[in-house]
Amino acid sequence: RTAGRTRWSLTRESQECSDEINGILNETMSVSGQLLVKLFGREDREYERYRAANEKMINLNIRESMAGKWFMVILNTTSSVGPMLLYLAGGILMMRYNSDITVGDITVLVGLLGQMYRPVNQLLNIQVDWIRSMAMFTRIFEYYDMPAEIQNAPDAVIPESTDGSVTFDHVEFYYEPDRQILKDVSFRLKSGDCIAIVGPSGSGKSTMINLIPRLYDAVSGTITFGGIDVKKLDLHFLRDHVGIVSQETYLFNGTIRDNLLYARSDATEQELIEACKKANIYDFISSQEKGLDTMVGNRGLKLSGGEKQRISIARVLLKDPALLIFDEATSALDSISEQKIQEAIEPLIQSRTSILIAHRLSTILAADEILVVSGGVIVERGSHAKLVKAGGVYTELYNTQFSKATAADPDHSDYRVENHIYPGDEY
Structure with a gap:
């Protein structure tokens, strides 16, 4: 949950920064914007503004990628420890207690455990991707949720003609x-x-x-x-x-x-x-x-x-x-x-x-x-x-x-x- 909240926050910041970069590009790379920048000799200033925003975007993307890595480390470690414990337990049973368990039995159990781990890991990864996607779409949802100031009346009139008065x-x-x-x-x-x-x-x-x-x-x-x-x-x-x-x-x-x-x-x-x-x-x-x-x-x-x-x-x-x-x-x-x-x-x-x-x-x-x-x-x-x-x-x-x-x-x-x-x- 902590990793999810962190990713959510960083993704929203990243989207806001992306909007800022797009705004800079739209302003300065348009025909009118380019002309204004050249006439006032502000190429270096606009370059620095874009560089700063882009650097901020890179840092946010790195932080977002690193967020929750400790959770994935624990998950992968747990997935690796499981087969080790099976091999250890099987070996002890075979050597000390003369169990009827064979190497083939242990191998089958390890294979089954791997089949169980794979969908669980995939589901956990889906949660991470879902949190990131929802954070990205939040800004879009906020826009769509804004009430329209100008709306048709429920019983809007459509005349056959009008004189324009x-x-x-x-x-x-x-x-x-x-x-x-x-x-x-x-x-x-x-x-x-x-x-x-x-x-x-x-x-x-x-x-x-x-x-x-x-x-x-x-x-x-x-x-x-x-x-x-x-x-x-x-x-x-x-x-x-x-x-x-x-x-x-x-x-x-x-x-x-x-x-x-x-x-x-x-x-x-x-x-x-x-x-x-x-x-x-x-x-x-x-x-x-x-x-x-x-x-x-x-x-x-x-x-x-x-x-x-x-x-x-x-x-x-x-x-x-x-x-x-x-x-x-x-x-x-x-x-x-x-x-x-x-x-x-x-x-x-x-x-x-x-x-x-x-x-x-x-x-x-x-x-x-x-x-x-x-x-x-x-x-x-x-x-x-x-x-x-x-x-x-x-x-x-x-x-x-x-x-x-x-x-x-x-x-x-x-x-x-x-x-x-x-x-x-x-x-």
Whole structure:
């Protein structure tokens, strides 16, 4: 029992150390991780970190292998002493007491004893292996035993269709009670309309849209999708009808076709082409030697940021969601890439229920309503012209973005403001 407890403890430590090593490898050997290590010249530091973790792992494995060896020594010694005692007792009986026992009889008894010892030893070894295996699987069991935070309602509703309308009714949300993210958020997005959400970084914009497909659940208040509380909707139905284009585009290591078909595996060639045309990426794809079968590399390494983002848009369009959400889809791109994505987005938001989240105000002019979020609260709402004149947070964002442009060209600043021309648009 002592040996088993020791092995259990060491095996768990060994698994934790193995996870640490895998984490180091995943961080430093990935494409982004390698680049960061090289740019900051931290090769020696990362090597030393890995060496220390690996040395700890080796020591734990040695200790684990040595744990309980004394038990195995006693077991093997007992197994060896048994035949010796039989030979000794048989010899004494034969020589001193003239017993009828023969050497063959003693040999048979020793053979039978060996046959008895073998399964006993095997069973004891099974116990050692079982304890080690259970210690290794404990971490997996702990993960599987964790309750799912987001679950389908027992009587989840699966509507035949949905119009994509969204309503937030006094919604509040926090990760920790002492740090509230959203406070009493209420708005309504009608079917076919477009709402833009703007505000400083960390104001809760992305959190708001994450509540719609139930990546998280609101702490209080109600969110409806298509007129039905999202908590009562079937999760698969809900997420199947919400399409999100995020700022950080993720592409799998495969072809463009593979990444597009991830949205809908039964899509035809013509449907793929149409989605790419709507996303303003088809010209680029058709210029490639292998077209849709062009490899994108790990996380889309072989493509530019704008190309990855437009493929991401095509992938969401192929899903054909009732609600289309663009979460900072152009914030990390240059003006040319941003313009191409804008050309792809504008026709889409005119024909679909959509939500735009953006830092750059030039991307939200086509919205039917603009919500200004600050500190987790909707502080302003209305059209662009109305908000610019209001003198609030939106005006501050507006002035911050365009102060340089007006200073650089004061003679045309009034014309720019009046006609909603933004820095970079004229190029």
